[in-house]
Amino acid sequence: MNKFFKILEITWLITALLCACISVYFLITNETDSALYFIFVFIIAGIMYLLRKHQRKTQEKVNAHNATFKKK
Numbered sequence: 001m002n003k004f005f006k007i008l009e010i011t012w013l014i015t016a017l018l019c020a021c022i023s024v025y026f027l028i029t030n031e032t033d034s035a036l037y038f039i040f041v042f043i044i045a046g047i048m049y050l051l052r053k054h055q056r057k058t059q060e061k062v063n064a065h066n067a068t069f070k071k072k
Helices: 002-028 032-071
Strands: none
8 A cells, every 4th residue: 555655646746847847838938827727736736745745654654553563
């Protein structure tokens, strides 16, 4: 399950970076309406990345705690 969380985390990070690059391109070419759309998607993807990262780290702590509990 931890591998699945890591894949989702990386997917959201790549999406955020891609949207940031595309929005910069649209801002350079003076297409502000398209840039605003990608900035919005960038913000959502960034938030999802941070949430998934937090979820993965919390799951790792729970798994480590359960592993030490089972040894006793």
